[in-house]
Amino acid sequence: MSNNTWQRFKKYFLHNATLGLSLDISRMPFPDDFLAKMEPAAQRAFADMAALEKGAIANPDEKRMVGHYWLRNATLAPTPELRDAIVTTLASIKDFAAKVHSGAIAAPGGAKFTQLLVVGIGGSALGPQLVNHALGRPGADKMTIHFFDNTDPDGIDYVLAALAGKLVETLVVVISKSGGTVETRNGQIEAAAAFRAAGLDYTKHFVAVTGADSKLDKTAVADRWLARFPMWDWVGGRTSELCAVGLLPAALQGIDIQAMLDGAAAMDAVTRQPVTARNPAALLALMWHHATRGRGEKDMVILPYKDRLLLFSRYLQQLVMESLGKELDLQGHVVNQGIAVYGNKGSTDQHAYVQQLREGVNNFFVTFIEVLKDRSAAASLEVEPGITAGDYLQGFYLGTRDALSEKDRPSITLTVPDVSPRTLGMLIALYERATGLYASLVGINAYHQPGVEAGKKAAGGVIALKQKLTAALAAAPGKPFTAESLAAQAGGSPELAFKILEHLAANGAVKKNAAASGNIFEATYSA
Numbered sequence: 185m186s187n188n189t190w191q192r193f194k195k196y197f198l199h200n201a202t203l204g205l206s207l208d209i210s211r212m213p214f215p216d217d218f219l220a221k222m223e224p225a226a227q228r229a230f231a232d233m234a235a236l237e238k239g240a241i242a243n244p245d246e247k248r249m250v251g252h253y254w255l256r257n258a259t260l261a262p263t264p265e266l267r268d269a270i271v272t273t274l275a276s277i278k279d280f281a282a283k284v285h286s287g288a289i290a291a292p293g294g295a296k297f298t299q300l301l302v303v304g305i306g307g308s309a310l311g312p313q314l315v316n317h318a319l320g321r322p323g324a325d326k327m328t329i330h331f332f333d334n335t336d337p338d339g340i341d342y343v344l345a346a347l348a349g350k351l352v353e354t355l356v357v358v359i360s361k362s363g364g365t366v367e368t369r370n371g372q373i374e375a376a377a378a379f380r381a382a383g384l385d386y387t388k389h390f391v392a393v394t395g396a397d398s399k400l401d402k403t404a405v406a407d408r409w410l411a412r413f414p415m416w417d418w419v420g421g422r423t424s425e426l427c428a429v430g431l432l433p434a435a436l437q438g439i440d441i442q443a444m445l446d447g448a449a450a451m452d453a454v455t456r457q458p459v460t461a462r463n464p465a466a467l468l469a470l471m472w473h474h475a476t477r478g479r480g481e482k483d484m485v486i487l488p489y490k491d492r493l494l495l496f497s498r499y500l501q502q503l504v505m506e507s508l509g510k511e512l513d514l515q516g517h518v519v520n521q522g523i524a525v526y527g528n529k530g531s532t533d534q535h536a537y538v539q540q541l542r543e544g545v546n547n548f549f550v551t552f553i554e555v556l557k558d559r560s561a562a563a564s565l566e567v568e569p570g571i572t573a574g575d576y577l578q579g580f581y582l583g584t585r586d587a588l589s590e591k592d593r594p595s596i597t598l599t600v601p602d603v604s605p606r607t608l609g610m611l612i613a614l615y616e617r618a619t620g621l622y623a624s625l626v627g628i629n630a631y632h633q634p635g636v637e638a639g640k641k642a643a644g645g646v647i648a649l650k651q652k653l654t655a656a657l658a659a660a661p662g663k664p665f666t667a668e669s670l671a672a673q674a675g676g677s678p679e680l681a682f683k684i685l686e687h688l689a690a691n692g693a694v695k696k697n698a699a700a701s702g703n704i705f706e707a708t709y710s711a
């Protein structure tokens with residue numbers, strides 16, 4: 185048995201010396217003829233990808249090109265204009281960051297910018313958050329980064345508390361591809377108000393990263409913000425880490441963005457090759473296909489044994505689930521595709537949900553990420569004679585992998601040398617391509633997200649109803665209404681009215697009188 189395992193390990197262990205990365209798929213229970221059987225489909229996926237990279241309209245619904253691979257090798261972009269846009273923007277990001285660091289670009293009054301507040305959500309926040317957590321060096325970074333990534337007032341206050349007294353030296357980067365995302369706009373308004381309250385002209389602190397002529401772009405132009413950087417319609421939000429969205433915050437933090445781009449370019453060069461057995465992105469996509477039977481039947485658990493990669497699963501959650509979670513295939517058939525992604529980090533998770541992975545419902549496959557380098561300091565102390573904390577971290581990874589294998593829980597292992605800008609660029613590029621190839625294997629458009637709109641539209645309806653309810657209350661000052669009676673008067677759903685009124689009452693915006701009966705639905709609300 186163990187000899188078989190060793191033989192299979194050697195057979196399905198792919199090491200790429202140029203990248204310094206290894207992929208072990210030997211513990212995925214695919215039969216030996218699986219890769220051969222899938223080869224025609226894999227070749228079709230490579231062909232789709234080649235067309236995409238040449239500038240095909242690979243996102244047919246939105247009639248857009250898909251160009252994130254050009255960002256790290258502009259010579260691949262299909263037109264000179266696009267090439268120029270990529271190169272010029274990268275140069276302007278580096279130049280801007282250098283000037284901020286030198287103090288050539290400073291706050292009014294000359295204060296050097298030391299704090300960076302990024303306002304964005306989804307693809308306009310997850311990449312910068314991942315990069316900050318993976319590569320940030322608290323105390324040594326050129327700027328300290330903070331995030332507004334939601335419209336939660338308390339979340340905003342939490343971040344503002346950390347910036348108290350420091351707004352004078354805070355640079356704010358508002359990121360939104362569409363320039364119309366409400367959560368981000370709210371964050372922008374809240375941040376501007378905080379600057380005004382501190383007696384500061386916020387426009388001299390604000391920078392926009394957005395599409396040309398978007399709402400945000402127009403605001404930035406009209407209010408003469410400090411700077412604007414472009415975001416293009418041929419880069420999707422979830423693949424935007426390596427354009428201004430991710431590069432500007434990273435460069436400002438002092439992270440080596442060129443090394444990130446070079447790592448991604450190196451991974452692209454390897455995974456562009458249509459030789460399945462030597463292509464880690466293709467092998468990943470095929471393993472996802474095998475594990476989930478091409479139907480998302482199993483969940484992808486991402487377990488990096490490295491604290492700095494904690495946010496990688498969250499980042500991949502958007503990349504994979506927003507790309508693959510689709511109702512319709514390219515022919516318009518209902519397929520309800522997708523692969524659920526979750527995970528945090530090992531060994532920590534071993535003390536939480538790994539119990540279920542080993543013994544509970546067998547509905548997942550694990551991807552372990554092993555990082556060979558323990559820490560940047562040369563030596564580690566011994567926690568036991570001859571044993572370091574890092575030895576334990578590896579021991580727990582190998583032990584958990586074996587414990588899962590014993591119970592027929594499949595796993596993949598990705599081994600990387602370190603957590604460096606280059607490695608992070610490689611990992612991002614690897615998963616971008618694996619996701620795109622998998623989408624081709626199952627025949628869906630990975631580059632749109634039609635499902636996201638439904639919730640946004642419904643939220644708009646809730647805000648409109650809130651306005652009607654408060655108007656109806658204000659028109660009859662002091663008059664008590666039940667949720668139901670007010671909904672009838674304002675013309676809206678009683679359930680939504682109830683939820684809205686409870687929220688308003690909790691925040692002192694309406695007066696609530698509990699019913700003597702104790703029945704919460706008989707409570708009344710008044711202006």
Ligand SMILES: O=P(O)(O)OC[C@H]1O[C@H](O)[C@H](O)[C@@H](O)[C@@H]1O
Binds near residue numbers: 364
């Ligand atoms: O960058 P923005 O246009 O503000 O979009 C932010 C995010 O919100 C949307 O709802 C999309 O689903 C995401 O793909 C996107 O990254």
